[in-house]
Amino acid sequence: MPERRCVLTGEVSPAEQLVRLALGPDGSVAPDVHGKAPGRGAWIGVSRADLETAQAKGKLKGGLARALHEGQFTIPDDLGERIEAQLRRATLDRLGLESRSGTLISGNEKIEQAARRGQVRLLLHASDAGEDGRKKLAQAWRVGEDDEGSGREGQVLPVDRHTLSMALGRENAVHLAITDARAADRVLAHLSRWQFFTGWSRDAANRDSDPLAPPPAGEEKTGTAPAGTAASDAF
Incomplete structure (x- = not known):
């Protein structure tokens, strides 16, 4: 089973236990829970509460920037939802x-x-x-x-x-x-x-x-x- 690293915790886990975030052609980040969307992506393995805390503190953007090797992208405010x-x-x-x-x-x-x-x-x-x-x-x-x-x-x-x-x-x-x-x-x-x-x-x-x-x-x-x-x- 393929493993992926969570961009927020650094923990490596089976991909099926994580959620993939995909970078769309318009530069926006969107959830890809089936892990099949084309293009670059990153993985998270945290709860919604922890995700929204990290997003509010700017840590989600920093983690995604490192994983995606991209500095220009947008994260929707309702990503957790x-x-x-x-x-x-x-x-x-x-x-x-x-x-x-x-x-x-x-x-x-x-x-x-x-x-x-x-x-x-x-x-x-x-x-x-x-x-x-x-x-x-x-x-x-x-x-x-x-x-x-x-x-x-x-x-x-x-x-x-x-x-x-x-x-x-x-x-x-x-x-x-x-x-x-x-x-x-x-x-x-x-x-x-x-x-x-x-x-x-x-x-x-x-x-x-x-x-x-x-x-x-x-x-x-x-x-x-x-x-x-x-x-x-x-x-």
């Missing part, structure tokens, strides 16, 4: 692709049956999903994985059921399950980067389901977060 919107879109698009390929299922009954059979690789919930429903499906997942007592639960997404339903073209998409291991990895790659950039807060049980995700502020890290978790120290 644009990155977050692209990460959100990329994650929802990925879920839509998995839905169309048949590796994503929805509906409490279908998910519970698949979970008890050991067929679920990743469990996801809308942000407004009921706690009882989440706990019931998590329990079925633990039973199917012979993992009772672990406290493992699914991921709570930073979007509600209406947004999920619109993205997937399904009615009342509240709970989702990924039934293929590679598909689960693909979804987690997008989801972890989005959650890290936004600082989406989840409880410890949710983090157990995703070792790449950072803990909420003030808690000790329990796994390996995407590059940039400690980036605030650099600003």
